[in-house]
Amino acid sequence: xxxxxxxxxxxxxxxxxxxxxxxxxxxxxxxxxxxxxxxxxxxxxxxxxxxxxxxxxxxxxxxxxxxxxxxxxxxxxxxxxxxxxxxxxxxxxxxxxxxxxxxxxxxxxxxxxxxxxxxxxxxxxxxxxxxxxxxxxxxxxxxxxxxxxxxxxxxxxxxxxxxxxxxxxxxxxxxxxxxxxxxxxxxxxxxxxxxxxxxxxxxxxxxxxxxxxxxxxxxxxxxxxxxxxxxxxxxxxxxxxxxxxxxxxx
Amino acid sequence: xxxxxxxxxxxxxxxxxxxxxxxxxxxxxxxxxxxxxxxxxxxxxxxxxxxxxxxxxxxxxxxxxxxxxxxxxxxxxxxxxxxxxxxxxxxxxxxxxxxxxxxxxxxxxxxxxxxxxxxxxxxxxxxxxxxxxx
Numbered sequence: 593x594x595x596x597x598x599x600x601x602x603x604x605x606x607x608x609x610x611x612x613x614x615x616x617x618x619x620x621x622x623x624x625x626x627x628x629x630x631x632x633x634x635x636x637x638x639x640x641x642x643x644x645x646x647x648x649x650x651x652x653x654x655x656x657x658x659x660x661x662x663x664x665x666x667x668x669x670x671x672x673x674x675x676x677x678x679x680x681x682x683x684x685x686x687x688x689x690x691x692x693x694x695x696x697x698x699x700x701x702x703x704x705x706x707x708x709x710x711x712x713x714x715x716x717x718x719x720x721x722x723x724x725x726x727x728x729x730x731x732x733x734x735x736x737x738x739x740x741x742x743x744x745x746x747x748x749x750x751x752x753x754x755x756x757x758x759x760x761x762x763x764x765x766x767x768x769x770x771x772x773x774x775x776x777x778x779x780x781x782x783x784x785x786x787x788x789x790x791x792x793x794x795x796x797x798x799x800x801x802x803x804x805x806x807x808x809x810x811x812x813x814x815x816x817x818x819x820x821x822x823x824x825x826x827x828x829x830x831x832x833x834x835x836x837x838x839x840x841x842x
Numbered sequence: 843x844x845x846x847x848x849x850x851x852x853x854x855x856x857x858x859x860x861x862x863x864x865x866x867x868x869x870x871x872x873x874x875x876x877x878x879x880x881x882x883x884x885x886x887x888x889x890x891x892x893x894x895x896x897x898x899x900x901x902x903x904x905x906x907x908x909x910x911x912x913x914x915x916x917x918x919x920x921x922x923x924x925x926x927x928x929x930x931x932x933x934x935x936x937x938x939x940x941x942x943x944x945x946x947x948x949x950x951x952x953x954x955x956x957x958x959x960x961x962x963x964x965x966x967x968x969x970x971x972x973x974x975x976x
Contacts, residue, residue, distance in 0.1 A: 764906030
C-alpha cells in the first residue's frame with residue numbers, strides 16, 4: 593500500500609519536529625496524502641486517555657480487551673489538516689474529517705505510531721547516561737515515499753527507586769466496575785504515565801531537529817519532542833529488548 | 843461507577859494471600875491442568891485459572907504493594923512524603939494477607955517450606971515428621 597525507504601544517516605537527515613507530516617499511500621492504484629501539523633502533547637494525552645484496557649472473567653477464563661484503534665482513529669480525524677487525492681469537493685464541508693474512509697484513517701493512524709527500537713544504533717550502556725535508540729517512519733517526500741529515520745537517540749538520567757515506585761504505583765491504579773468475581777477491571781494508561789517521566793529524566797537527544805537546527809538542549813527536547821516518541825523511548829528504557837547469554841572468553 | 847481497587851482493603855488482603863497460595867500450589871495446579879487438557883492446552887489453562895477468586899484489579903494492586911513491601915524490607919528507604927495514604931493502608935492489608943497465608947500454611951520446622959495442608963503430619967518437601975501442631 594505504501595513505500596518506505598531508509599534515510600541515510602547524515603546531518604542533513606535529522607527528523608525535523610517542526611515540519612508538517614505527510615502520510616502518503618496508494619490504494620487500488622490511486623495515491624492519497626494526509627497532512628498533519630506537529631501533534632501537540634494535549635492531543636496525544638487525549639488519545640492516551642481514550643485507550644481502553646479492561647479484563648473480566650468469563651467462567652474460568654480471564655478475557656482481556658485492549659481497544660486502541662477507536663482512540664487512534666479519533667486522533668487522526670481530530671488533528672489532520674488536509675487530505676489530497678480524493679474525488680469531489682467534500683473538503684468544503686465542515687464535517688469533511690468524519691467522511692474520510694475508515695480503512696484509510698486506520699491505515700494512516702498506524703504511521704503516527706510507527707516508532708521502533710533501532711538495534712543498529714545501539715552503543716554500550718553507560719548507567720549514568722542511559723541511551724535508547726529508535727527508528728521512526730515520519731513523513732513522505734514529494735514522490736510519496738515514506739522515509740524511515742534511524743539513530744534517534746534519547747539519553748536519560750538514571751532512574752531512582754523513587755521513580756520506579758511512582759511508576760509502579762501509577763500502573764497499579766486499577767479500578768473495578770461491577771461486583772463479584774466477574775467484575776470488570778479497568779487498567780490505567782501506561783502511555784500517559786510514561787509521558788510524565790520523560791521531562792524529569794531526559795538528558796539529551798540525537799537525530800532530531802527543530803526548524804532545521806539540531807536539537808542540542810534538554811529544554812528544547814522537552815518542549816518540542818513528539819509525545820509518542822517520548823513514550824516509545826521510555827518504554828524501551830524499561831524493556832529488556834535483547835536478553836542474550838553473556839559471551840565468555842575461553 | 844468504577845471504584846479504585848486501592849480502597850478495598852479486605853479484597854487486597856485476600857488477593858495477597860491467594861497470590862502466595864498460587865505460588866505454593868503452582869506445580870500441583872499445572873500438573874492437574876496438563877492431566878486434564880494435555881500438555882500445551884494444560885499450560886494455558888493453568889495460566890488462566892490460577893486460584894484467583896477476585897477481579898484482576900486487586901492482584902495488580904496487591905502485586906505493587908508486595909513489591910513495595912519487599913523494597914522496604916531490603917532496606918530501600920523512602921521519605922514519608924513519597925508514600926501515599928493508599929500505600930500505607932495497602933501495605934497493612936497485604937501484610938495481613940501474608941499473615942493469613944502463614945497461618946493457613948505454616949512453615950516446616952526443619953526446612954521452612956510452607957505446608958499445603960495446615961494439618962499435615964509430614965513435610966511435603968523434606969519429609970520431616972510433625973509431632974503435634976506444626
